[in-house]
Amino acid sequence: MxxxxxxxxxxxxxxxxxxxxxxxxxxxxxxxxxxxxxxxxxxxxxxxxxxxxxxxxxxxxxxxxxxxxxxxxxxxxxxxxxxxxxxxxxxxxxxxxxxxxxxxxxxxxxxxxxxxxxxxxxxxxxxxxxxxxxxxxxxxxxxxxxxxxxxxxxxxxxxxxxxxxxxxxxxxxxxxxxxxxxxxxxxxxxxxxxxxxxxxxxxxxxxxxxxxxxxxxxxxxxxxxxxxxxFVAQFVGSPAMNILKATAEAGRIRLADGGGAVAVEAPAGAGGALHLGVRPEDLALAGPDRALLTGTVTLTEALGEVTLVYVDLGGAGEPLVVKLPGAVDLARGSTVHLAAEPQSLRFFGADGRAIRPAAPERRYA
Ligand SMILES: Nc1ncnc2c1ncn2[C@@H]1O[C@H](COP(=O)(O)OP(=O)(O)OP(=O)(O)O)[C@@H](O)[C@H]1O
Ligand SMILES: [Mg+2]
The missing domain is CATH 3.40.50.300 (P-loop containing nucleotide triphosphate hydrolases)
Structure with a gap:
């Protein structure tokens, strides 16, 4: 060898x-x-x-x-x-x-x-x-x-x-x-x-x-x-990780381009422009009270074992891709509320580099 x-x-x-x-x-x-x-x-x-x-x-x-x-x-x-x-x-x-x-x-x-x-x-x-x-x-x-x-x-x-x-x-x-x-x-x-x-x-x-x-x-x-x-976040995984432009202010996250507030805490020390990353498979349908994001369905693609749902968040950004298990019947134009576990969210600075929390469980050995 x-x-x-x-x-x-x-x-x-x-x-x-x-x-x-x-x-x-x-x-x-x-x-x-x-x-x-x-x-x-x-x-x-x-x-x-x-x-x-x-x-x-x-x-x-x-x-x-x-x-x-x-x-x-x-x-x-x-x-x-x-x-x-x-x-x-x-x-x-x-x-x-x-x-x-x-x-x-x-x-x-x-x-x-x-x-x-x-x-x-x-x-x-x-x-x-x-x-x-x-x-x-x-x-x-x-x-x-x-x-x-x-x-x-x-x-x-x-x-x-x-x-x-x-x-x-x-x-x-x-x-x-x-x-x-x-x-x-x-x-x-x-x-x-x-x-x-x-x-x-x-x-x-x-x-x-x-x-x-x-x-x-x-x-x-x-x-x-x-x-x-x-770059790596969007290159590895299919469909690619959703990247939302956002700003951090007083510990809260607000989507840029008019997308509204996101019910999640900003990473410690982050301020100003950043990117919020969430994988399509980490998003799920939820009630309005648990919603991280809310938007309008623009397209669904049934692939058999999964359904890809494209969601417009109302801002100027790209539609969000959501990967849901099985066949999901969602009419175009309907409103969906989306939730994600906070630990599945990724943050990147304006320079594109990952902002990592100090918590050790996020790091793989
Ligand atoms: N003999 C050569 N002379 C000049 N430029 C070259 C030569 N061979 C490769 N390049 C250039 O080097 C760069 C890298 O090419 P390379 O073939 O390594 O890419 P690759 O990652 O394998 O791409 P692909 O996925 O399309 O196969 C390209 O811009 C290519 O145009
Ligand atoms: Mg090659």
Whole structure:
């Protein structure tokens, strides 16, 4: 098992810098997931670790060894891409063995053992003699992963490996990747995805990237429950956390843009402009006496297990999204009162940084 350490890593293409100084410690055996908006530098960071791109500044260590100028092969990594790029004229077996046959020093029996072990882990033995065109998308992606396994890497890098698969196959292959991490006895894995569920379920820790910088690193539950800032609060979770512009005055909260008073205490020490955050799933229908917020239904979306209700709070702000369990029949234009447990509310300063109460129960260890 090998760790990966980045210290002040920068990457520029010509005059354009796309990674602005990344500090990150990936522990041996850890499953780390990179998320962030398109163009934020996820693939670049992965390619930098792989050695497909050279860094412009900083230090990159794999397994405690400085690898700034090491070739991809010397780094002991294997990468799986979104497009599986199998050789169409080679069988599954040949595709998986190909990288090893190029290394003249690996005996045939060793290559065979490694291909069969990878095929066993991924349960693709029945397809070893087939050509890639005779496989489904999910099976092809498993062969691509198998090709990476045969190289016996210290670190696996995945760049959106499931994004070409349909929804059902994504779920199945996601579970296989989780199982793979277990069966590989915790080989270090770094995984890029756009998919919230993949990030939440696969990651030991998630790295949220934005414009070439790290916004926060933490376990999935830390990011969900205790985001450091507005960006992370709105990026993790779906639908996104509702963010209401507000002001704190004499310990009370009033919504900006004409939204009225909110029946909740302002966090200690907060004054002036701030943001109030509440997740759609933390809001519930309530009687007027218990209401935190009151508004008018503008739209409902029944998704089966939940109903999304969009509520106009009467101010100039965006409608609030409320996620209610089951099927809920609410007519457009009807008035709803919404309650939330006070401890589910999040506050962010005008600068976007989380305002955390001193109470220890809000912090995850
Ligand atoms: N070879 C290159 N030359 C110049 N700019 C590049 C090059 N490769 C990437 N970039 C730029 O670097 C930035 C980060 O790109 P990157 O591919 O890492 O983003 P990403 O987070 O993987 O996005 P996506 O989610 O769309 O895959 C982008 O602005 C991109 O245009
Ligand atoms: Mg990318």
């Amino acid at each position: 090998a760790g990966v350490t980045l210290k002040g890593v920068k990457k520029a293409y010509g005059a354009v810098e796309v990674l602005h100084g990344i500090d990150l410690d990936i522990r041996p055996g850890e499953f780390v997931v990179f998320v962030g908006p398109s163009g934020c530098g996820k693939s670049t960071l992965l390619r930098v670790i792989a050695g497909l791109e050279e860094i412009t500044a900083g230090r990159l260590e794999i397994d405690g060894r400085l690898v700034n100028h090491a070739s991809p092969k010397e780094r002991g990594i294997a990468m799986v891409f979104q497009s599986y790029a199998l050789y169409p004229h080679m069988t599954v077996y040949e595709n998986m063995a190909f990288g090893l046959t190029l290394e003249k020093d690996t005996p045939k029996s060793e290559i065979d053992a490694r291909v069969r072990r990878a095929a066993d882990i991924l349960q693709i033995e029945p397809y070893l003699d087939r050509l890639p065109k005779a496989l489904s998308g999910g099976q092809r992606q498993r062969v691509a992963i198998g090709r990476a396994i045969t190289r016996d890497p210290k670190v696996f890098l995945f760049d959106e490996p499931l994004s070409n698969l349909d929804a059902a196959l994504r779920v199945q292959t996601r579970i296989e990747i989780a199982r793979l991490h277990e069966r590989m006895h915790g080989t270090t894995m770094v995984y890029v995805t756009h998919d919230q569920v993949e990030a939440m379920t696969l990651a030991d820790r998630i790295v949220v990237l934005n414009k070439g910088r790290i916004e926060q690193v933490g376990t999935p539950m830390e990011l969900y429950s205790d985001p450091d800032n507005l």
